[in-house]
Amino acid sequence: MNEAYSKNDNIIQVRNLTKKFKDFAAVDDVSFDVQRGEIFAFLGPNGAGKTTTIKMLTTLLNPTSGEMLLDGFDPAREQHDVRRSFGIVFQDASLDDELTAYENMYFHAVIYKIPKATRKARIEEMLKFVQLWERRGDQVKFFSGGMKRRLEIARGLLHLPKILFLDEPTLGLDPQTRNLIWEHIKDLNKHERITVFLTTHIMEEADRVADKVAIIDHGRIVAQGTPRELKDRTGSATLEEAFLVYTGKTIREEEATGLDNMRMASKMWTRRAGR
């Protein structure tokens, strides 16, 4: 037992994980491990099941069947212990636009029970880390997409999580901001030994930062390994080519949910109202 443990220090273990919505299996019998301290990239076309997997790992969604362990705790049962051990940057916005950057951080610090004595220093440290300290007093609704993302990363790291989940953290950002964000992430991983679990559509980014990669398609994992291994196995020059070999070239369509429609409507409305 002890020997097996030291051999594979897996901070995330997933076995036969399945999530069904009525008859449709969004995640279908998925198994993988993430080692402590590594950067793990979860890749796949739209609607492949990436976000659904993250939601199950982060206690937002209950699995239909299968097992998960996050730093030794089960997200489906020991939710509080699991919630303490990770930080997350969601695919879409999750800040309170009416609050200032500092207030968003402060809210997070309080609900994650960061002791009062260190709260302020910790918030300052993280806001400086993402270069938003000067803008701490501004309401988030006046921030650009890149600034919001950086604030979300700072917030996700505030309570010193062991694992950081990043669901497409660079979606819709310009190359400058993308680079800055990846620098931050690599830096964190190296110096704080934070395990990073990320999804992205940009294969070149995954190739650059990830130690290990898993490709998911139609809810199933079709390939796992280091970026090097996947390229070698498919005889590809880039990870993108390898990705296309595994997932084919058909374009996927994601069904819009009621929520998406509403989000669109609200965007139209706010634009018309001029903010």
Place this chain on the structure above:
Amino acid sequence: MSAVYILWLRQLKRYFRSKSRIVGALGQPLLFLFALGFGFGPIYQQAGQGDYIQFLVPGIMAMTILFTSMFTGIEIIWDRQFGFLKETLVAPVSRYHIMLGRSLGGATIAIFQGLVVFSISLFAGFKVENWLMAPVAIVFMFLTAMLFTALGTAIASLLEDMQGFQLIMNFLIMPTFFLSGALFPLDGLPGVLTYITMFNPLSYGVDALRGALIGATHFGFLVDFAVLGISGTILLFIGGYLFSKVQV
């Protein structure tokens, strides 16, 4: 408990930052107050019932509380849409504390709105029977507000998006208001209406406010307190339970 406080604080900050919401939420009650109060006043007086404004103001205050607290509960859908709900749901905090913090925040705002309507009505000629009863009025405003915030939360936990919102507005909030005795006395109503008003929790909120502000109750403070307290507690538990089942 600090989580409850920070959620309460967030509701208040959001509220006081959106000036349009403050003004918007006051428009409807003031319209009712002036149109009905002065419109029906003469008839009410001729029927020998006294000053209609005196009678109406507690009802309009209850209406303000009903609307504001139901909206606060339903605001969860809003948070879901803008993503902030996920931030609270991944946090290592009891779902009941989240719900409690939100509800207390909503109740505080509702009471504040009720007091603004009350202050304006003083200019419209409303006279308080006994100012010493003011704390009693606040207690009942709080009970009414908690009850309807919990109801709003329960409903919002079951809804995916705003599609069903109009339905709730037309088939729940408006009937609750109109069939509560906010606009008319509960004595001598036809049979069916008597029963409907009896099963409407807002009736007891309106009644208690009337008792505290103009010294006339239909059910009596004790009954009002018991009904609001018990049904409010039950709804808080139902709301908390449904909210704890929310997945995003």
